Amino acid sequence: MSPRAAWRLESLGFTEVYDYSGGKANWGAFGLPLEGTIGARAGEHVRTDVPTCSLDERLQEVRAHVRASHWDTCLVVNEKRVVLGRLGRRALAREDDVTVEEAMSSGPSTVRPNVTVEAMLERMRRQNLSNIVVTRLDGVLVGLLRHEDAERLLASAAVLPPAANGDTVEA
Amino acid sequence: MRAIDRDEVQRLLTCGAQRVEVLPPAEYEEEHLPGAISIPLKALDRETTGQLERGQPVIVYCYDDV
Numbered sequence: 001m002s003p004r005a006a007w008r009l010e011s012l013g014f015t016e017v018y019d020y021s022g023g024k025a026n027w028g029a030f031g032l033p034l035e036g037t038i039g040a041r042a043g044e045h046v047r048t049d050v051p052t053c054s055l056d057e058r059l060q061e062v063r064a065h066v067r068a069s070h071w072d073t074c075l076v077v078n079e080k081r082v083v084l085g086r087l088g089r090r091a092l093a094r095e096d097d098v099t100v101e102e103a104m105s106s107g108p109s110t111v112r113p114n115v116t117v118e119a120m121l122e123r124m125r126r127q128n129l130s131n132i133v134v135t136r137l138d139g140v141l142v143g144l145l146r147h148e149d150a151e152r153l154l155a156s157a158a159v160l161p162p163a164a165n166g167d168t169v170e171a
Numbered sequence: 172m173r174a175i176d177r178d179e180v181q182r183l184l185t186c187g188a189q190r191v192e193v194l195p196p197a198e199y200e201e202e203h204l205p206g207a208i209s210i211p212l213k214a215l216d217r218e219t220t221g222q223l224e225r226g227q228p229v230i231v232y233c234y235d236d237v
Contacts, residue, residue, distance in 0.1 A: 005191070012217055018188070023236065024202060036199075
């Protein structure tokens with residue numbers, strides 16, 4: 001649709017016209033701010049202090065670090081912060097001395113930051129999930145949306161659209 | 172007319188580019204790029220584009236490229 005609009009603008013005499021072909025879906029999927037009435041988005045309500053580790057770390061060291069930070073999960077990322085895997089409770093409880101790569105679950109399910117909290121809450125309820133990983137379209141970690149945070153948000157009717165220059169996630 | 176990606180959009184925004192969403196008004200109301208104005212494709216004519224600055228770049232967009 002937008003290429004036709006761009007050509008139409010040229011026909012109306014505009015000389016510097018661009019078509020952002022990715023559109024607002026692409027913009028939002030990178031955690032960039034949007035305005036409007038749609039309501040709170042996952043990327044605005046994630047926990048960004050979720051522990052992370054790399055593939056070649058030793059599980060035992062990672063476990064100590066994760067427990068000290070009072071989390072029960074750890075996301076495995078590369079040097080660009082792209083999510084490669086996840087260490088859940090069971091993996092973190094392993095006693096053997098292995099690498100993160102050997103212990104992790106590969107390719108965890110993720111959602112984009114522009115998905116609404118309401119839609120995510122519905123999914124977490126349906127699938128009985130305690131949290132969901134939010135990544136940008138290029139796989140870079142945004143944070144973890146926790147079920148209890150989403151419940152609290154909706155219960156407090158705080159799921160209002162952010163202000164124009166509100167509390168949005170930087171990409 | 173030239174198709175551009177997100178990086179170029181961000182660069183053009185620093186140069187004062189205007190943003191025009193060409194989807195129907197209800198979709199614009201739900202969500203739009205900061206500072207974008209709504210001119211639905213079907214309403215794009217000499218009159219509705221009169222609010223745009225001709226000497227400045229214009230970026231048009233819809234939902235996605237599908």
